[in-house]
Amino acid sequence: METEVKLMKGNEALAEAAIQAKCDAYFGYPITPQSEVLEYLAREMPGRYGIPLQAESEVAAINMIYGAAGAGGRVMTSSSSPGISLMQEGISYIAAAELPCLLVNVNRGGPGLGTIQPSQGDYFQSVKGGGHGDYHLIVLAPSSVQEMADFVFLGFELADKYRNPVLILSDGAIGQMMEKVTFPQHEIVKPQKPWATTGKSPYKERNIITSLHIQPEKMEEVNLRLTEKYKKISENEIRYEEIQTEDAEYLLVAYGLSARISHKVVELAREKGIKAGLLRPISLYPYPYDVINKLADKVKHILTVELNAGQMIEDVRLAVNGKVPVSHYGRMGGIIPGPDEILKNLETYIK
């Protein structure tokens, strides 16, 4: 069968992918720049697949996710920065109770109410916790409309595989831009969820979804089990893209929207005879520390490009472990730097 090529907004491609991935229910609350997801699903889900529900708040939405995921559903919510902040208690509960689900943050500028323009200011919140306690989300960062769609399928798959919430960390630009996109034609197979609360049959023990472990020993046991799981995820699920890194002397590290721009920076630099390369982390948790560490052996300088005050740079520095200098270039407030501007900054590090 020939795959149809469509021209779609990032947010709409993501929403369409949710239907095609047989998402059983979507719970969300409007916020710019991602309201298209809720609007698209409110329009398209009825009669095709799944239940859309506009919740009274992001707090309610994330707790509906908890209940629905615990009942065995394949479920998703999306929001933008302030709404994701509001969800954090629920996300911590979901991670603790090991409920598979897909979360989407179409990152806008902050702190506070901030701006509706694109930003990568939620990096720390996404990969370092966000909510309380020791937990991790699997975090995927799309840099194109195609990846907005692809990561929905991948996200649900990883969520089920590890019984862990997966976060797609996008931004206002990727969400709003229009590009060509195709959808996979493969059949969707959802795994059995024998742990779900669907009603206790007389032949089995009751299923309980909880994150409460009042005995310290029991709580630590759960913490250790989760830690073990995160280790396994780190071993198996690191994703990244390398662009012209083989002979690179100057390495850019960027994800999502800033990786798109940095790609262009690499091209411009090469035209000028500067051997630049780009490492694009696709999974932000787990993070490609080892890859960056190895690249640090070959390059003279590393520049991280982020639409924030410098957040991912901390992970890059951890990876580099002092081998070469690492610097940051970024704009904030919803301002997207052009490739020339970034190249100019890169050139200041070239001796």
Place this chain on the structure above:
Amino acid sequence: MQEETLINKEISEDAKTEQVCIEEEYELVYERPYTLVDRHMHYCPGCAHSTVHKLLMEVVQELDIQDKTVGVAPVGCSVFAYDYLDIDMQEAAHGRATAVATGIKRILPHRYVFTYQGDGDLAAIGTAETIHTINRGENITIIFINNAVYGMTSGQMAPTTLSGMKTTTSPYGRDTKTMGHPLKIGNLIAQLPGAFYVTRTAVNSPLNVRKTKKALLNAFKYQQLDKGTSFVEVVGNCPSNWKMTPLQTQDFLTNEMLKVYPLGDIKLPAPEDLVNLDIEEGVV
């Protein structure tokens, strides 16, 4: 009692006839429902939570819906309800029980879904979820234990705390001018079109225990109709944090609590909505 003495004597004389004698002399009128786990509860002596747990599980047994019931217990003294109720359950964040129940019911529309919430949970931190869940008419049963304090966190003021009532955070008595008024959330939500059945009961006397059970039975049966939310408020007690003996709480409940929270139906289903439902016997 004469009969008892007789049996005891016979048992000691001949163990073999023990069973026979008990069967002859006693008619089995009550036993723990099989849906209630056989273990000690952590609730303080005289606390309403344990009575309501038992009634709830009697209802699940009588309706024969153990395999079709999913419960939600949020943070509060009853957060450990899943240790006692032998059904599938989810523990919810403080205040979010009805949102969690909404998620469950949307995925499993043919299951009986209920929440079991305290007043702090349902009428303070979770007020928005309470109102909007009922406003959507989610086809679930909400069981609301109104004991006028935060039991689990040791007796702070609740939205339902009576005017003038002393708690650890209203040590001079609740001053309604600065601390708000006792919130009659049952009356408030009864105004919503999505509320199908709203009633207020108590478990302070054998009669009221029976009435509470009947209310719970009906509230569960109404889920067969998919006409809206059923809401059973049980005016409870908290001997530990009211700083009273269980018996003293009975007086306080009768003399103070029920004046502010009078018992009885607040909203009843329209008779035409109940045509196909046998609300006495329990089966459609």
